[in-house]
Amino acid sequence: xxxxxxxxxxxxxxxxxxxxxxxxxxxxxIDVELLDKLGKEFARRYAGQTVTKILTIESSGIAVACAxxxxxxKCPVVFAKKSSSSNISDDxxxxxxxxxxxxxxxxxxxxKQYLTPADNILLIDDFLANGSALSGLTDLVCQSGATLVGAxxxxxxxxxxxxxxxxxxxxxxxxxxxxxxxxTEDGIKFRS
Amino acid sequence: xxxxxxxxxxxxxxxxxxxxxxxxxxxxxIDVELLDKLGKEFARRYAGQTVTKILTIESSGIAVACAxxxxxxKCPVVFAKKSSSSNISDDxxxxxxxxxxxxxxxxxxxxKQYLTPADNILLIDDFLANGSALSGLTDLVCQSGATLVGAxxxxxxxxxxxxxxxxxxxxxxxxxxxxxxxxTEDGIKFRS
Numbered sequence: 001x002x003x004x005x006x007x008x009x010x011x012x013x014x015x016x017x018x019x020x021x022x023x024x025x026x027x028x029x030i031d032v033e034l035l036d037k038l039g040k041e042f043a044r045r046y047a048g049q050t051v052t053k054i055l056t057i058e059s060s061g062i063a064v065a066c067a068x069x070x071x072x073x074k075c076p077v078v079f080a081k082k083s084s085s086s087n088i089s090d091d092x093x094x095x096x097x098x099x100x101x102x103x104x105x106x107x108x109x110x111x112k113q114y115l116t117p118a119d120n121i122l123l124i125d126d127f128l129a130n131g132s133a134l135s136g137l138t139d140l141v142c143q144s145g146a147t148l149v150g151a152x153x154x155x156x157x158x159x160x161x162x163x164x165x166x167x168x169x170x171x172x173x174x175x176x177x178x179x180x181x182x183x184t185e186d187g188i189k190f191r192s
Numbered sequence: 193x194x195x196x197x198x199x200x201x202x203x204x205x206x207x208x209x210x211x212x213x214x215x216x217x218x219x220x221x222i223d224v225e226l227l228d229k230l231g232k233e234f235a236r237r238y239a240g241q242t243v244t245k246i247l248t249i250e251s252s253g254i255a256v257a258c259a260x261x262x263x264x265x266k267c268p269v270v271f272a273k274k275s276s277s278s279n280i281s282d283d284x285x286x287x288x289x290x291x292x293x294x295x296x297x298x299x300x301x302x303x304k305q306y307l308t309p310a311d312n313i314l315l316i317d318d319f320l321a322n323g324s325a326l327s328g329l330t331d332l333v334c335q336s337g338a339t340l341v342g343a344x345x346x347x348x349x350x351x352x353x354x355x356x357x358x359x360x361x362x363x364x365x366x367x368x369x370x371x372x373x374x375x376t377e378d379g380i381k382f383r384s
Contacts, residue, residue, distance in 0.1 A: 029306045030254075030269040032261040058251040059271065062222075066255045069224045079251065114221045114264040 042073030131162020203253020235263030
């Protein structure tokens, strides 16, 4: 998506360790108008698909998930919660997600009542890199018996393995910008 | 706000310990259409005020903050981040917020570049009870030298002291539903 790639080139910051900072417009300060356009683009890509609910993970997926829901008949958004407790509650679906940012595992939960076999779920998140968060979300959907329509990702780090692994499992993933390589010296190269 | 009070009566759950669960429409599953109406109502109440930025706190303030921003010329939303680290970075404003839900203090940070003396800030959050989160947000705004326009809260627990303390400090707080009392036996009584 040209508009998004331009914005990443302009305002994204490449830091050592393959970190791309987009906190001025996506995940600390939020450009509400941009997110609206991203939501519209997800809807264009998934046109004709029935989506009854959007599932994301706190915190930085929430804004783009809500922006996207506007284009799917304002369907409900559910955000999976990170939980420090390892208690297994009967009321929740639960999975584990490894955060490379914080070098630790999180338990991630969704109350069972919000994901049902009747639901058609679109997953939305800001980043896809190693695929741990997205894989966790697919696991929650699987546990619930809901139908997984696919995933919409703002930025995929194409040089990490998450996208390939999950597509090989048969999941449809639509990433609005896929980065093939990035470095502080050479900048960002997008997949064309 | 009648519509909101009706929804809280219908779908909110009062639990022992003065807990009001609204996770089916506000802070786990999100009713995007309802939040849109809440955002419109905040804009009506703050009509004529200049707002250049909306500040909230992760996670459950993000969705309503973004919905509200749509009615303030799609101004940027900034969400303060909870940080487990107590490291003081020169790049961030930092304050401490006590969470009664988790019985612990969080460090809450905002990158300095996103709050400037030129900004007119509207604070948005889902709940106001003891006032710790909202007080922390006012502290961040104060540190930045930005102008604080006021706060917009979805649900205020009027029987807890946060609202009174902060209004006495001179802050304008607009709460869309104020609960005077609630119990599992007698249900919820709203301030009229």
